[in-house]
Amino acid sequence: MYQNFDEHNRLVNKYLKIFFVVALYWFTSILTVFVNKHLLSSDSVNLGAPLFMSWFQCVVSTLICYGMSRLSKKYPSVFTFPEGNPLDIDTFRKLLPLSVLYTLMIAANNLSLTYVSVAFYYIGRSLTTVFSVLLTYIILRQRTSFKSMLCCAVIVVGFWLGVDQESLTTAFSWRGTIFGVLSSLALAMYSIQTKKSLAHVNQEVWLLSYYNNLYSIVLFLPLILLNGELKTVINYQHLGAMWFWAALTLSGFCGFAIGFVTALQIKVTSPLTHNISGTAKACAQTVIATQYYNDVRSSIWWTSNVVVLLASAAYTRVKQLEMLQHHQQRNAATQKA
Template sequence: MYQNLEEHNRLVNRYLKIFFIVTLYWSTSILTVFVNKHLLSSESVNLGAPVFMSWFQCVVSAAICFAMSRCSRKYPSVFSFPNGDPLNIDTFRKILPLSLLFTLMVGANNLSLKYVSVAFYYIGRSLTTVFSVLLTWLILRQRTSFKCLLCCAAIVVGFWLGVDQESLTTVFSWRGTIFGILSSLALAMYSIQTKKSLSYVNEEVWLLSYYNNLYSIVLFLPLIILSGELETIITYPHLLAGWFWAAMILSGFCGFAIGFVTALEIKVTSPLTHNISGTAKACVQTVIATHYYNDARSALWWTSNVMVLVASAAYTRFKQLEMLRRHQQQSITTQKA
């Protein structure tokens, strides 16, 4: 009786922890999207340099981690930060693939957000689950059930329906849509690689965030030059305004928070759960965006959103049942042995 109660309490605590982290991820992610959109496209700011903004977010994130690291050494009783050396060549070699994906994901995210509305941002990045299935087959050679493939097909149909309906509006951008697709691919790969990279840093999310942002600072620099944003930044009329840098620092804090809670959610759940969580969050984000911007949409446009959400939820359920059956079969095989 006592053991059952203890096991029950342990499960309750685990689910509460997961619920809190998922809620934190949703809140942070939605806030980050709206802050970034304001910086990139609002009449008052209109920075127009998404790659530079991504780079600055990495600078702020790395600075936060560095400050935490120093404070933990000076005041260990107050601050706690895992020990690590970002300049270690072996560490750099192991974390670099994740940083490359992180750079691609964040850069494509902000580039997509520059050209599309916040409402369509969800549909533009809805193919993450489909890419996860493709990568699982290509990299791990693991086949997906027919039911899950049907769900992926429904997601693709929902995506194309959303694109078709969005193309009827004046804000549609093929460039933003392509960057959204690229971001979905990068996110699917990033989720898988994060789980692997956490093992290199003893499951320390803080340390992984520190390394990831520090390496991405260097990776973003040539992209700023190649994208032609250097001239945009130099000629920006509000470059010396205090309110502009306050907004940029806020965006940097948001960028740090979303990177941290993303790794944390993947750590306590799984890459698959994180992808589905992101899809469901984006649906809520779409509803908020249409109300906030007074953005009226057609019934077919909303149908595309519902199709993607329902198909993603069904995919998750089918995957959970498959994993449960596989676990039961392994248990039976172990007992027989």
């Protein structure tokens, strides 16, 4: 009796933890999108340097992690931070692929957000699940069932329907849409690679965030130069304004938070669950954006959002049933043996 009670409490605590982590991811991600959009294209700020902003966010995140590391050594009873050396060559070699994906994911996110509205941002990045299926087959050689492929096909239909409806508005941008698709691809690859990379840092999310942001500071520099943003930043009219740097620092804190909670959500769930959570979050984000910006949309445009959401939910359910069936078959085979 007591054993069953303890098991029940353990499961309740596990699911409560997952719920709060997912809720934290939703809140942090939505806040980050709105803050970044304001910095990138609002009339009052209009920075016009998405890669520089991404770089600065990585700088702030690195300083936060470094500060926590120093505080944990000086006040170990108050602050805790896992031991690690980001300058270790072996660590750098193992985590570099993830850091490259992390850099590309952030860059594509902010580049897409520069050119498209927050409402369309969801549709532009809705192909993450489709890319996850493709990458699972290409990298892991795992075949996907017909039902899963059908769900992915419906997601693609919803994506094209949304693009078609957005193209009828003056706010449509092919460049922003392409960056959104690239962001979906980078996120799918990042989710798969994160699960592997956590093993190299003893499952420590803090260390992974620290290393990723530090390495990305270096990786962003050539991208900033190639995109011609150095001149843009130097000539920016509000460069000396304190409010500008305060807003940029806030975006840095948001950038750190989203990187941390993304890795945490993947850790407590799975890459698949993370992708589905991101899709559902983006749907809520779309509703908030249309209300906040008074953005009136057609019924067909809303249909595209619903199609993507329902197809993503159906894909999740199909994968859950397939995993349950595989687990039952494995248990039956074990019992026979």
